[in-house]
Amino acid sequence: MADLGVVFAGLKLKNPVMTASGTFGYGREYGRFFALGGLGAVVTKGITLEARAGNPGPRVVETPAGMLNSIGLENPGVERFIDEELPSLRQAGAPVIVNVSGHTVDEYGEVAARLDTAGGVAALEINVSCPNVDQGGMAFGVDPATVATVVGGCRRRTRLPLITKLTPNVTDLTVIARAAVDAGSDALSLINTLVGMVIDPVARKPVLPRTVGGLSGPAVRPVAVRAVYEVAAAVDRPIIGLGGVATAEDALQFIMAGASAVAVGTAFFVDPLAAVKVVDGLAAWCERHGVDWIGELVGAANPAFKGPRPGRA
């Protein structure tokens, strides 16, 4: 059997396959289809300081080989998450990475501090794609200085590994990636959704009440693979690659571009067993191609890959 285990940002993972935030709830729903212990890690839906109701519907709309979502960060808030969701997640048999969201710089820090002492949280993923209410709703993640402030603020409040999740809706991802790393991010994940819009010609208005939504699914995969390739050549921190991963072959593209781990998101909606199939498919592929350890493939297609290669778990 090929070895799929990797050490990612200090976390020992059985395999490099995680769940994408917001597509997997807090593990309950798909936990009825397969054992979560088979995953490399579970990444939760974004958590904010206070509960959020989310946006009015419709919140999702299908697009060619993809979809737009405008969920609006509906979540129970960090306290209820810790009380009601974390206990069962701790039993999942896979490390739990909590996606941290906020609408002010302080909110991120508060949530990070609260999760630092909650117990059973392996790492924090900082979602800088949220709108910054102090700056007219522009996403935190489009400005390197703001990203540095958010990441630095979390860094001071927790010793947990920090993974900054980058938005692709920027001119140069590498600038943002460097800002996150310089501010103390241990790892990066990319990409979050691309901003998109669908208009209903009969109604003569956008389908989503907020007009725009986040594009995800196989449609975004080439953009995401390119993004990982660029960032892996710019910073020497481990990367979680995601955006349209549906099969082991898709995952291999991200890994060879320089990702040490991948995440399955929208593909769950199509096939609840998508992540399990990616894990099995990676093992079979390695077997077939004489690869002993998945880590050997990280950056294999990227001559400018800066490293580091993941540790062997």
Add this chain to the structure above:
Amino acid sequence: MPSVVRAPIRESVRVVGGPDGRIAGPGMAGDGLGLFHRLRLQAPAVADAARPGQFVHVRCAPPGQWDPLLRRPLSLHRIDRSRGEIEVLFRVVGRGTGFLAGLAAGDEVDLIGPLGQGFPTDLAPGETAVLVAGGIGVAPLVALAEELAAKGAPLVAAAGAQTAEGLLAVESLGKAAGEVLTATDDGSAGHRGFVTEVLAGLLDHVARPVVYACGPEPMLRRVQAMLAEEGRRRRGYLSLETRMACGVGACLGCAIRQAKPGTAYYHVCHDGPVFAAEEVVLGG
């Protein structure tokens, strides 16, 4: 709000009957849009666990293809436990339902189900079930009528459509419910006008009605208003539709506003699709 969630089953099931397209009058286009189909599926595990009002989430692309991407939610139209079969009744409105209309007996269909919360079917002594269907909304009400009839519960049914040809499954509904009162917009069958006008008449005559409604949103809003009428609040349940992605409660995409103060949402796939009429704000 019901909270018991059954483990959904993912089955690769076989088509055993249909699709049996039937012309549906207005809106009917040359490309098959507007056609109604009934599809009978050999799905023993789903049939065994299913309750009226629940739905299945059906993949509408061949394996390995990612467009159209999302599954399509369809209500259980009939549940035949003894034969291990389920039926769905659907209208072709786009690519997903178009794909299903192209299946043939023996083909495989990938579905997840049964999903969501079905209709509560326990009636108190003296209560009568009043089923109200608008157009394709008749789909889940046939399964409901069959279950109520099997329990010996008193029931009456009304079905409405734009034209007589759009009145679907009235025979199956009639077999379970006895008489079905009908209404059409153009008067080509039954009462000329809305099915909610027929419902108003029924509510005047039935002593303790429990209303079960499925149909277009304007119809459901009207039913909701009738049930909430001052001084004669009545029990009633609505089966709702929203766009869905996961269908299992994970993505939070299928939000519908809760009626209680505040701005919280229910999730139609998980908390519904059936809701007590006073629980939800339609069109929000």
